[in-house]
Amino acid sequence: MARILADPALYAYIDDTPLDEEQLAARYESQTSRWDSATTKWRNWVVRLKPAQCAIGYVQATIEPHECILAWVINPQWQGNGYATEAALGVIEQTYAQLGITRFSSTIDRRNAPSRGVAQHLGMAIAAERCGTEDYWTMDME
Numbered sequence: 001m002a003r004i005l006a007d008p009a010l011y012a013y014i015d016d017t018p019l020d021e022e023q024l025a026a027r028y029e030s031q032t033s034r035w036d037s038a039t040t041k042w043r044n045w046v047v048r049l050k051p052a053q054c055a056i057g058y059v060q061a062t063i064e065p066h067e068c069i070l071a072w073v074i075n076p077q078w079q080g081n082g083y084a085t086e087a088a089l090g091v092i093e094q095t096y097a098q099l100g101i102t103r104f105s106s107t108i109d110r111r112n113a114p115s116r117g118v119a120q121h122l123g124m125a126i127a128a129e130r131c132g133t134e135d136y137w138t139m140d141m142e
């Protein structure tokens with residue numbers, strides 16, 4: 001994953017930086033233990049391409065009792081193929097089916113056109129402006 005997430009271009013609109021393998025492993029360990037509380041769960045799905053199953057990115061879900069907050073990252077080589085949309089849809093369907101969560105959301109920098117495109121494909125709409133350049137997008141399952 002460290003190699004997949006190494007391109008600095010991925011961090012133009014998200015508050016993060018590339019990490020080496022050791023740093024990334026430490027982060028996953030720390031975030032898992034910090035977030036997996038009674039009220040909030042933190043989940044990461046690695047997005048893999050069939051048939052070789054090579055990793056191309058991830059979808060992250062912060063799962064609260066009544067809301068699942070999503071973020072998505074796809075390696076630049078694989079962007080523009082609908083993979084973020086397809087992967088996020090899979091996470092939404094699974095989270096809805098397994099946990100009964102009906103509200104899905106994402107906080108997106110309004111200059112981030114590809115990420116806004118993903119949110120729109122998922123059926124999200126802007127519910128509120130966040131501080132600075134970010135919007136809060138939401139979608140409720142029927």
Ligand SMILES: CC(C)(COP(=O)(O)OP(=O)(O)OC[C@H]1O[C@@H](n2cnc3c(N)ncnc32)[C@H](O)[C@@H]1OP(=O)(O)O)[C@@H](O)C(=O)NCCC(=O)NCCS
Pocket residue numbers: 009010011013014070071072073074075078079080081082083084085086106107108112113114115116117118
């Ligand atoms: C956001 C991101 C995950 C999208 O990945 P992706 O696999 O390319 O996304 P998809 O192909 O599913 O959909 C992107 C949509 O945005 C559109 N899009 C891409 N670049 C665009 C641009 N510059 N202007 C307008 N629309 C754009 C795509 O055309 C596509 O819509 P379409 O299917 O109608 O053509 C990827 O660009 C990324 O990793 N960015 C860096 C990390 C990031 O900012 N994550 C967001 C955190 S919330």
